[in-house]
Amino acid sequence: TATPLPPDLCYSTADQWEIDRNSLKFLKKLGQGQFGEVWEGLWNNAISVAIKTLKTGSMNQQDFLREAQIMKNLKHPKLIQLYAVCTLDEPIYIITELMRHGSLHSYLQNDNGSSIHVTQQVDMAAQVASGMAYLETQNFIHRDLAARNVLVGDNNVYKVADFGLARVFEGENVYEAKNDTKLPLKWTAPEAIKYSKFSIKSDVWAFGILIYEIVTYGKMPYPGMFLLSNRELLTPFQKQYKIVN
Numbered sequence: 001t002a003t004p005l006p007p008d009l010c011y012s013t014a015d016q017w018e019i020d021r022n023s024l025k026f027l028k029k030l031g032q033g034q035f036g037e038v039w040e041g042l043w044n045n046a047i048s049v050a051i052k053t054l055k056t057g058s059m060n061q062q063d064f065l066r067e068a069q070i071m072k073n074l075k076h077p078k079l080i081q082l083y084a085v086c087t088l089d090e091p092i093y094i095i096t097e098l099m100r101h102g103s104l105h106s107y108l109q110n111d112n113g114s115s116i117h118v119t120q121q122v123d124m125a126a127q128v129a130s131g132m133a134y135l136e137t138q139n140f141i142h143r144d145l146a147a148r149n150v151l152v153g154d155n156n157v158y159k160v161a162d163f164g165l166a167r168v169f170e171g172e173n174v175y176e177a178k179n180d181t182k183l184p185l186k187w188t189a190p191e192a193i194k195y196s197k198f199s200i201k202s203d204v205w206a207f208g209i210l211i212y213e214i215v216t217y218g219k220m221p222y223p224g225m226f227l228l229s230n231r232e233l234l235t236p237f238q239k240q241y242k243i244v245n
Contacts, residue, residue, distance in 0.1 A: 017072060019043070021086040021093060024051060030102070035059045036091070040098060049083055052094040061092055067164045068094045074138060078131030080151060080161040099151035099159060107152045108218035121214050124150075124158050128210065131160040132203060141198050142166050145206040146187045147213040169199065186221045 025042040030050070032038070035058045039051045054064045071082035086093035101107055104124065108116065128150055135142055142160065149162040165183075185193065189205035192198050209221050 017068070017082070017085050018088065019084040019086060019095070021089065024049070024086070024093070024095070026051065035064070041095075043083070043095065047083075048098045050096045050098045052096070054090075054092040056090050061087075063164075064092060065094075067162070067166075070140070070163045070166050071096070074135070074140070074163075076131055076134040078127050078159050079134065080159050096161075099153040099157075099161075101152035101154070103148050104150035104152055104158060105147035105213065105218050108147060108214065112217045116217070120156065123156065124214050125207075125211055127158040128160055129207065132207060135160075135166075135203070136200050139168050140166050141169050141200065142203050142206070143192075143198055144184060144187070145203055145210055146184060147210055147218060150210070167198070 023044050025045065026039045027042060028040045030038045030040055034055075036053045036055045039053065041049050041051045043049045054061065065085070065087065068082055068085050071080070075081065080099070081097045082094070083097060084095040086095070128145075132142065132145065142163065143165040144162055145160065149160065151159050151161045153159065183192070187206045187209045189198075189202040192202045192205075212221050213219065
């Protein structure tokens with residue numbers, strides 16, 4: 001299948017990533033959330049794509065487009081690739097490559113050990129690790145690595161996706177989050193929970209939780225803690241972990 005390349009996506013009134021929204025055809029809704037929907041679609045009636053839409057008024061447009069801005073600077077075979085954007089009118093679209101088998105989390109749960117075995121599980125982890133290692137070379141911290149944010153393509157291809165929380169780290173290789181940032185607590189490293197400081201080590205922690213998800217076929221980490229409030233969930237981390245600089 002042909003793949004659109006960024007230089008071919010020129011649009012006279014915007015940057016090279018902007019395309020005419022009329023060149024997109026929506027085929028099937030793949031999912032929806034608080035801020036919008038994800039669709040399978042066709043670009044120029046030829047190329048299969050995923051189209052992420054922003055529900056008007058649901059969130060700040062710049063926050064939504066931050067993910068696209070990050071993806072413009074990242075190119076690796078184990079990261080979801082940005083194809084284009086539609087930003088001149090609402091609703092705003094982010095267009096990426098299509099991964100036909102959805103999230104790794106659903107993929108694992110649906111299989112539950114019937115055909116996925118340890119060799120394939122090791123390969124899943126290795127492919128994700130390859131993408132995450134590239135992120136480190138580009139000075140990016142993902143901050144939301146989990147099975148739900150890894151997508152599955154044909155021929156056992158796995159790619160890291162969802163860069164909405166990703167940030168550049170500078171100076172001491174640490175990114176300090178704002179207090180109002182909502183975090184996936186069960187995947188977040190203790191020092192990030194307690195001090196809001198993220199580093200590559202934070203992503204390594206999340207990768208460990210991801211491996212747990214892989215070997216358990218998508219089970220929730222820390223079973224039995226799902227009824228706790230955020231404050232109750234934080235307590236054991238704050239008591240039991242001493243943060244070493």
